[in-house]
Amino acid sequence: MADDDGLLINFSNRKPAANKQGLAFRKKKSTTSTSPVVSKQAPVIKKPVVSTPVTNITTTSTTTTATSESVIPSNFNQSSNQLEQHQQEATSQKLVQGKSQVLSSIFTSNPYFRQPLAKNIKKKINDIPSNAPMADNTTFTGLGIDPDLCTCLNSKLGVQVPTNVQRKAIPTLLGPSRTVRDATIPDHDVDVVVQAETGSGKTLTYLIPVVNRLVAASTVTDDYSGFGDRTIGTVAIILTPTRELAQQVLQVLQKLVNVPRSQDIKRLHWIVPGLLIGGENKNKEKARLRKGVNILVSTPGRLLDHLENTKSFDVRQLRWLILDEADRLLDLGFEETLTKIIKLLNERTIADVKYQTSLSQKFWPAKRQNVLCSATLRDDVKHLAGVALDRPVFVSGNAIKEGIDDVEDHVEKYSTPNQLKQTYTITPAKLRLVTLTAMIRSCFWDAQRRKPKNSKVIVFLSCCDSVDFHYTLFGHAGSQDDDEEENDDDGEGNDDENDTMHKALDKIMGNKKKVTKKQTIDEDDDDKKIDPGYLTSELLNDVPVYRLHGDMDQKSRTRSYNLFSQSSSGVLLCTDVAARGLDMPNVDRIIQYDPPTDLKDYVHRVGRTARLGKAGSASLFLLPSEMEYIDILKAQDLFPESVTVENVLSTLTTKQDYHTPAQILQNKMEQFILKDEDNVMLARKAYWSSMRAYATHGSAEKHIFHVRKLHLGHMAKSFGLREAPSNIQVASKAKKKKVARQERMPGNKAIKKANPMKKRTYDHASEFAITSADSLPTGPTTRQKKKKRKS
Numbered sequence: 001m002a003d004d005d006g007l008l009i010n011f012s013n014r015k016p017a018a019n020k021q022g023l024a025f026r027k028k029k030s031t032t033s034t035s036p037v038v039s040k041q042a043p044v045i046k047k048p049v050v051s052t053p054v055t056n057i058t059t060t061s062t063t064t065t066a067t068s069e070s071v072i073p074s075n076f077n078q079s080s081n082q083l084e085q086h087q088q089e090a091t092s093q094k095l096v097q098g099k100s101q102v103l104s105s106i107f108t109s110n111p112y113f114r115q116p117l118a119k120n121i122k123k124k125i126n127d128i129p130s131n132a133p134m135a136d137n138t139t140f141t142g143l144g145i146d147p148d149l150c151t152c153l154n155s156k157l158g159v160q161v162p163t164n165v166q167r168k169a170i171p172t173l174l175g176p177s178r179t180v181r182d183a184t185i186p187d188h189d190v191d192v193v194v195q196a197e198t199g200s201g202k203t204l205t206y207l208i209p210v211v212n213r214l215v216a217a218s219t220v221t222d223d224y225s226g227f228g229d230r231t232i233g234t235v236a237i238i239l240t241p242t243r244e245l246a247q248q249v250l251q252v253l254q255k256l257v258n259v260p261r262s263q264d265i266k267r268l269h270w271i272v273p274g275l276l277i278g279g280e281n282k283n284k285e286k287a288r289l290r291k292g293v294n295i296l297v298s299t300p301g302r303l304l305d306h307l308e309n310t311k312s313f314d315v316r317q318l319r320w321l322i323l324d325e326a327d328r329l330l331d332l333g334f335e336e337t338l339t340k341i342i343k344l345l346n347e348r349t350i351a352d353v354k355y356q357t358s359l360s361q362k363f364w365p366a367k368r369q370n371v372l373c374s375a376t377l378r379d380d381v382k383h384l385a386g387v388a389l390d391r392p393v394f395v396s397g398n399a400i401k402e403g404i405d406d407v408e409d410h411v412e413k414y415s416t417p418n419q420l421k422q423t424y425t426i427t428p429a430k431l432r433l434v435t436l437t438a439m440i441r442s443c444f445w446d447a448q449r450r451k452p453k454n455s456k457v458i459v460f461l462s463c464c465d466s467v468d469f470h471y472t473l474f475g476h477a478g479s480q481d482d483d484e485e486e487n488d489d490d491g492e493g494n495d496d497e498n499d500t501m502h503k504a505l506d507k508i509m510g511n512k513k514k515v516t517k518k519q520t521i522d523e524d525d526d527d528k529k530i531d532p533g534y535l536t537s538e539l540l541n542d543v544p545v546y547r548l549h550g551d552m553d554q555k556s557r558t559r560s561y562n563l564f565s566q567s568s569s570g571v572l573l574c575t576d577v578a579a580r581g582l583d584m585p586n587v588d589r590i591i592q593y594d595p596p597t598d599l600k601d602y603v604h605r606v607g608r609t610a611r612l613g614k615a616g617s618a619s620l621f622l623l624p625s626e627m628e629y630i631d632i633l634k635a636q637d638l639f640p641e642s643v644t645v646e647n648v649l650s651t652l653t654t655k656q657d658y659h660t661p662a663q664i665l666q667n668k669m670e671q672f673i674l675k676d677e678d679n680v681m682l683a684r685k686a687y688w689s690s691m692r693a694y695a696t697h698g699s700a701e702k703h704i705f706h707v708r709k710l711h712l713g714h715m716a717k718s719f720g721l722r723e724a725p726s727n728i729q730v731a732s733k734a735k736k737k738k739v740a741r742q743e744r745m746p747g748n749k750a751i752k753k754a755n756p757m758k759k760r761t762y763d764h765a766s767e768f769a770i771t772s773a774d775s776l777p778t779g780p781t782t783r784q785k786k787k788k789r790k791s
């Protein structure tokens with residue numbers, strides 16, 4: 001707060017009537033303005049600024065409205081006296097860090113918008129789970145899988161019968177080693193493209209055939225001595241876009257290769273799986289490669305590094321190259337790396353005749369088989385074909401088709417699991433933060449039984465800074481010592497007023513325990529404190545909050561991811577680094593607070609829930625200016641239902657009036673931000689990074705998501721900032737000047753500036769992370785990108 005002028009914003013002192021007509025109550029000139037605060041008079045607004053005519057309010061969702069049953073905790077209920085009291089207290093302006101501050105209402109000056117009519121929402125006809133295991137009599141043994149491997153699948157992974165995509169793709173991937181004949185499937189090895197819904201078991205779809213063929217190759221029979229030499233090197237490489245996904249695939253693989261030996265079958269067990277990912281010790285990886293890793297799971301950057309620099313990395317006998325989340329691997333940033341990888345593999349792979357004897361050749365594809373998997377393989381497929389594939393067979397949940405030209409007939413639309421319940425909430429910018437908070441809280445409240453419940457919620461945000469900001473906010477706001485500190489800071493204000501207000505807030509926020517020390521949130525904050533990997537959020541009724549993004553160090557990432565995966569209840573705040581492939585058990589709800597910059601990411605984000613036939617729901621936040629995005633979703637046969645902001649905010653109270661508790665909640669969060677300079681900086685950074693991230697929406701959606709359409713002041717409010725963006729910008733420039741000055745100081749080592757191009761590649765390519773405000777938009781222009789693609 002040091003650099004900015006005190007921002008004077010009008011605060012409505014009018015008791016918010018239960019305004020059924022819309023979200024806003026009009027701005028009113030403050031009548032209680034006291035020195036030193038100068039109140040800027042609000043313009044008289046002729047028509048209600050946010051009006052949601054009763055006739056247009058869509059209540060298609062099953063979300064409960066404000067009944068006494070649906071309201072979250074009892075400590076949110078206020079007596080009318082308390083409400084009155086709060087109204088009076090809230091009108092008082094005070095000094096925050098020596099600056100005049102006036103609280104502004106979140107319910108004024110919001111844009112007018114009409115809720116879509118319920119009749120425009122097409123309901124899903126078929127709610128039968130589409131990604132569950134088959135309910136007919138299909139079995140893995142029936143598909144030709146080794147009975148011992150089936151036992152292993154059952155005992156180690158709880159997998160008994162195949163899913164639809166497994167039933168379709170496994171026989172094709174078994175190729176000539178297939179023991180069950182099927183005339184419709186090629187009996188030679190072909191490249192395969194697998195497209196199936198999220199959570200339908202694509203990982204096992206490609207792992208089972210590879211392991212099955214290696215198990216067969218290691219089996220000693222009367223006429224075949226089996227293959228038991230680990231020095232064969234790497235025979236299969238599985239590439240994934242993120243480290244977490246690579247770790248997850250390895251975990252499944254490790255269980256799978258431990259196939260028990262039947263008494264009458266002799267097997268030479270030599271299948272050694274291994275992992276190569278960024279952030280890990282390269283020398284240890286080299287040592288493992290030297291010994292021989294037969295099935296390698298890796299992220300592209302680290303694989304290329306070892307291909308280029310590790311002499312003992314032997315890929316001469318490579319027979320499988322599997323690209324998990326293949327469309328993502330071909331996105332900007334990965335493409336170049338992948339092309340280099342494929343070029344090196346092409347140069348180094350030799351189909352050694354020693355493995356081509358008449359008996360063993362059925363276990364080993366004669367040449368490298370390429371397999372591509374994703375839930376969203378579409379027009380990219382043709383592009384991928386140019387890079388890696390040779391006339392692939394296309395397998396989806398619906399069809400098997402030979403030849404790439406027909407692919408588009410089968411993948412015109414992205415598909416999400418039938419049982420996934422999708423909703424959206426049109427939320428004016430000023431109401432975003434409080435609505436998010438209310439929505440998360442409602443996930444942990446059983447409205448029917450009227451008691452807290454366990455739930456697992458993932459909130460997707462557009463950038464790392466925003467994740468850090470919300471993590472700090474939810475993790476620390478609401479503790480009593482914050483309030484105490486704030487009271488101390490506010491020495492110049494009216495103590496009595498503050499005291500009463502804080503008491504009212506405590507009551508509403510449910511502050512039960514006295515927190516004496518802040519939990520550590522940052523590893524380098526204090527060396528002695530150990531980052532527990534999560535924060536317990538008082539603001540969210542003591543729910544643990546986790547975070548995951550690409551700017552975290554590898555240890556924290558792994559810990560945070562594992563903790564959330566294993567937890568029975570909690571909120572994970574993350575970037576798109578968690579959008580693809582991650583199989584976190586029992587996630588109930590996905591909240592897309594920032595809309596995805598690519599429609600494919602919508603499908604992958606919502607796919608973290610409703611996996612393998614389980615139920616799940618997903619909510620999307622949209623600004624009134626972004627409503628057209630619903631049409632884009634509809635064009636993909638995705639029909640989310642509308643849940644109004646009123647519905648969400650109503651869960652904060654038993655009373656008709658949800659404005660007051662919502663406003664108090666917002667004030668509480670703003671106070672937490674403003675009381676500490678670090679918090680203000682965090683909020684500003686998050687604000688700017690989010691704006692930058694917003695600018696990365698593709699040209700096809702630019703008419704919907706354009707920064708020019710945003711009300712920057714209102715957006716700032718959603719980061720708990722009471723400053724106009726120009727103030728923020730000035731502060732940011734001032735900081736840059738300060739850094740530049742420091743750099744010029746004699747004796748100071750010039751801080752090497754990161755090459756923005758490189759940074760962008762890093763952010764987008766490996767970790768899905770749009771990070772700090774300084775690091776982004778100097779990447780290639782659209783024209784440059786097109787030129788690059790052409791060449």
Ligand SMILES: Nc1ncnc2c1ncn2[C@@H]1O[C@H](COP(=O)(O)OP(=O)(O)OP(=O)(O)O)[C@@H](O)[C@H]1O
Nearest residue numbers: 133159161162163198199200201202203581583612
């Ligand atoms: N046939 C099966 N029976 C029971 N469970 C299965 C079966 N196949 C896979 N699973 C389990 O289903 C979960 C989801 O599988 P997986 O992660 O492979 O899905 P996916 O299709 O790759 O999803 P995404 O597109 O999100 O990556 C995993 O926990 C996996 O162990």
